[in-house]
Amino acid sequence: MALISLSAGYSAPKRRPSVYKARDAAFATGGNNGFYIAALPRPYPMTSQQRKVKNVAVDCGIARGISKADLQRKMVDCVGPKMRK
Secondary structure: OOOOOOOOOEOOOEEOOOOEOOOOOOOOEOOOOOEEOOEOOOOOOOOHHHHHHHHHHHHHOOOOOOOHHHHHHHHHHHHHHHHHO
8 A cells, every 4th residue: 555645634544344245145235445535624614602702711711621620710700701791
């Protein structure tokens, strides 16, 4: 198998379902041989509400990996008042 240089818009080669044959079938069914390269889906545009929530979360310091207690405190003290504006 040759290595293919892929740009950021494409995924790694995907395997197709394998060919199978049922015991009572006359011939093999299902699947295709080989592999294919799929284009990655484009990101959907953010709505105004999503942009507002994202900006408030950044302003309040909410990020992946913070503790639950910190998240709860920031949601009550910072996010609530900013979202009401």
